[in-house]
Amino acid sequence: MKTSKVHEDRSDSGRQPAESGHSSGGTASPAVPDEPPLPSAETPPPAVVPAAGCRFWLRRYGFISLLFFLAWAYGSILISRRHAQQPSFLLLEAHKTQTVRAKYPFTYRDLSQAQARKAEAARKQPAVFVLQEENIREALNAFRQRLAALAEPGKQSPTEQSPAEQELRTILTNGTAAEELLKIVRETMSGGIRAENLPVLDCDRTDCQCRARIISSDGVFERRYQTLLTLAEAQKVIEENFSRSIGHSGLDLSLLWSDPVWQPTLSYQHQESRRLQEEAMTAVSVPVRQFSPGEVLVTLSDEEQAILEAYEAANPHQDSPWWQDLDFGRENIIRILLLAFFIASFVFILCRVRISPASLRQRLTVSAIALMLHFFLVHFFVVLYHRLGLPAESLINFLPLALVPALMANLFDGRTAICTAVIVAIAVPLQVEVGVFQYQFFYLSLFTSLVGVGFFQYAKDRRDFIVGGFALGLAITIASILFCLDTHMEWSEIQSILPSILVISYSNGLLMGILVMALLPIFEYCFGLVTLSTLLELNDTNHFLLRRLQQEAPGTYQHSLNVAAIAEAAALAIQANVPLARVMALFHDIGKLAQPHYFAENFFGVDNPHDSLSPLDSAMIIRSHVEAGIALADKHHLRHSVRQAIEQHHGNSLITYFYQKAVQEAKASGQPVPEEQQFRYQYPLPQQKEVVIVSLADACEAAVRALVGRPTDYQSILRKAVSAVTPAIREGTTDQKALLEVCVSAVKDETGTVLTPDTILHKINEIINDKWNDQQFAQADITTAELETLKMSIQKTILEMHHFRPEYPGTAGKKSQ
Known part of the structure; x- marks a missing residue:
């Protein structure tokens, strides 16, 4: 049963706050009484202040409700998009129950493949040409005569000649130029000149490797x-x-090409070329395939693949605006309603699950944003999957299914992450069109998400995230293989695509590890959360503030270490956040750095500075360390949870020592008794169990430390005992038992200030009961059963700190010497 949450609270008190700086239990009694019982669960809780109606609800949860509505609306839009199914999924869906397998061995002769090979072999044969050398000689003679005619002085006047002809005549008057032109023409024609069009050949492609065989x-x-x-x-x-x-x-030599002898010099030999092609096709053998029982006989043909690709390419909604791409048909309406139902269930579970250190507002806000992030990433990766044209079996290991559950596991706890993994696994088949494979996508998505939760929940450094990425890659690989087996793929087919599955799966896993590691600081900073890696950083006693505390307030530093040890054991006992409780304890008193000499744990051989101050001034100084601690936390950017511990670990408790001192002075001087509120801390009550742990550990450690007293207290007790037994010794009494009874009788009033196991247990019970009666835990998320466990753990730890040992042999002799 949880303690009731109220707004008017009381606090505990301590024996000597001026010495410890904390509110602790009441003044010790002369004798140690029986252990007072912890208030039972049946204790009637105080009345709860009612909420301020709808306006209060909207102010507190309106923004969170808007976030979840946006997440649902975004998911609904993605569900309603009319995207064509991937052709491979269509094929798998159509042939899932129509796969034909061989029941007996047989031989198949692939004639279509043989025909294709024959055509390829024929295409590779050279085209046969004959070089017409006689035509070359005639053409050269005619060309030579033409050059000679151009070299002679023309009968036409220069004005009647074209500029090109005038230029050419001028060049050819040089005999060397004419011989050079004739040489170039001879080489070009001897190399072979073919006809413009040869329709029997297909050599117009740039990558064509066809050969020509020239006979000369x-x-x-x-x-x-x-x-x-x-x-x-x-x-x-x-x-x-x-x-x-x-x-x-x-x-310009166009004047030379008008001669009719300028003809192709290669004659294409159709019959010879055809003969070579037929010989090559005859040499091609027909492919033969042997089928054994169990092999798949029916596979996707090239024509069917082309039809499916054309169907996908013809999708009329590919380039249309998204608002024109929505389809609110019956099927999508059902999916949208299912999504709303599952999101509402998710919110209900989040409200019922107690999570530390996050508040309800934090986990609801982060969960809504995480859902939108999941919808966006799944949509992005599905679009990328379609663009890359990956096969159907690659979709399950391509989607980022484990990212959001892994993120929630590290930010909150395993329970929240498992709930997130379930909602993610449900949302994937609703958002992605996977035909008849919705069930397979659900359980495989849940499997990979749970693996991510298990490996990333306690990840704290780069090594943990990399190991988690590899483990997630292995899980995705297993999920992909199971999907292939569930779609009746043969093991030989799976082996052929196994390398691509491994590459995509492990790339996905490592990418998820990197994304989780990158997103955690962003979520921490934006929402005031704290993760395990951050707690481990703050747990380092070399932190700047802790080193300052050690140097400037060594007593407070030692007190913080003791409180941290007590809080760590207590948090472990009730299964709270152990690293968080320890970090809260280490930093809870950093505000004492402002005026360390006003706190009793830092008195070292000096007088009490509070002796010269009024009780109210002393109370204000003691109380100010909380405000100073909050300022230091803000200045050094400590996490919100640590700041809460600094602010709430005293709640609104009473600074009893100075209040009682003020009351005594007022009565002695005949003045009115001061108001109790003036001597109270003015800060919120603890909200989470880790702050409750630090509050109890702080008060109990300070109160037990006050029991030890100062050396002057022990000297006073010793003088009183010696004064009591001296007369009896002088009278000659030698009975040791009688002398011991005299000593005990003399100092019995001081036993409450002596550190013994009984006084420690009594003081701890007194502290916890006073805090309960002062309603310091009324708003905390902690049960009476957990308080009982905390009490036992704190008692055990403090007794272990102040353990008792027998005197070492020889010590008495050395003292007497």
Whole structure:
């Protein structure tokens, strides 16, 4: 049963706050009484202040409700998008129950494949040409005569000649230039000039490797078909080479190409080329495939694949605006309502689960934003999956299913993360169109998400995140293989795609580890959360504030270490956040750095400075260390949870020592009794159990430390005992038992200030009961059963700190010497 939450609270009190700086239990009684019982669960709780109606609810939870509505609306929009299914999913869905397998062995002759191979073999055969050398000689003779005619003085006047003809005549008057042109023409024609169009050949592709076989009087040689020149190409080559040789660019030789003897010099031999092709096709053997029982007989044909690709490409909603891409048909409406139901259930569970150190507002806000992040990432990766054209079996290991559950596990706890993993696994089949494989996607998504929760919940450094990424990659690989087996894929097929599955799965796992590690500080900073890695950093006693505390207030530093040890054991006993409780304890009194000499644990051989102050001034100084601690926490950017511990560990408790001192002085002087409120801390009550642990550990450690007293207290007790037994010794009494009874009778009033196991247990019970009666835990998320466990743990730890030992042998002899 939880303690009741109220707004008007009381606090505990301590024996000597001026010495400890904390409110602790009441003044010790002369004798140690029986252990007072802890208030039972049946104790009637105080009345709860009612909420201020709808306005209060909207002010407290309106923004969170808006966030969850936005998450639901965003998920609904993604559900309503009319995206075509991936063709591979369509195929798997259509053939899931129509797969034909061989029941007996047989041989299959693939004639279509043989035909394709024959066509390829025929295409690789060279085209046969004969070089027409007689035509070359005739063409050269005619070309020579044409050059000679151009070199002679023209019968026409220069004004009747075109500029190109005048330029050419001028160049050819040089006999060397004419011989050079004739040489270039001879080389080009001897290399072979083919006809413009040869329809029997398919060598127009840039990657064509077709060969040409040329038969001449000098023999037979082969060359690439694309290197054979046409008439136009040969004319261009001659013009370029001649222009380059005479150093004259842009020369026009079109006057030379009008001669009818300028014809192709290669004659295509159709019959010979066909004979070579037929011989090559005859040499091709028909592919034969042996089928054994159990092998799949029906596979996706190229035509079917092309049809499915065309179907996906023809999707009319691919490039349309998203608001025109919504489909609120019956099926999508059902999915949207299911999503609303599951999100509402998720919110209800979050409200019922107690999580430390996060408050209800924090976990609801972060959960809503995490859901929107999950919807966005799944949508982004699905779009990327479609763009990359990956096969169906790659979708399960491509989606970031474990990111949000792993993030929630590290930010909150395992219970919240498991709830998140379930809602994520449910949302994936609603958001992603997977045909008949919704059930497989649900349980495989849940499997990978739970693995992420298990490995990332306690991740605190880079090594943990990398190991978690590899473990998640292994889980995704297993999920992918199970999906393939569930879709009736043969093991041989799985082995063929296993390398790609491994690459995508482990890339996904490592990416999730990196994203979780990158997002954690962002969520911590934005929402005031604290993670395990941050707690481990703050747990370092070399922190700047703790080193200052050690140097400037060594007594407070030792007190904080003791409180941290007590709080750590207590948190472990009730399964609270152990690292958080320890960090809270280490930093809870950093405000004493402002005026360390006013706190009793820092008195070292000096007088009490409070003796010269009024009780009210002393109470204000004691109380001010909380405000100073909050200022230091803000200045050094301590986490919100640690700041809460600094602010709430005293609650609104009474500074009893100075209040009682003020009352005594007022009565002695005949003045009115001061108001109790003036001597109270003015800060919120503890809200979470870790702050309750620190509050109890702080008060109990200070009160027990006050029991030890100062050396002057022990000297006073010793003098009183010696004074009591001296007369009896002088009278000659030698009975040791009688002398001991005299000593005990003399100092019995001081036993409450002596550190014994009984006084320690009594003081701890007194502190816890006073805090309960003062309603300091009325707003805390802690039960009476947990308080009982805390009491037992604190008693055990403090007794272990102040353990008692027998005197070492020889010590008495040395003292007497």
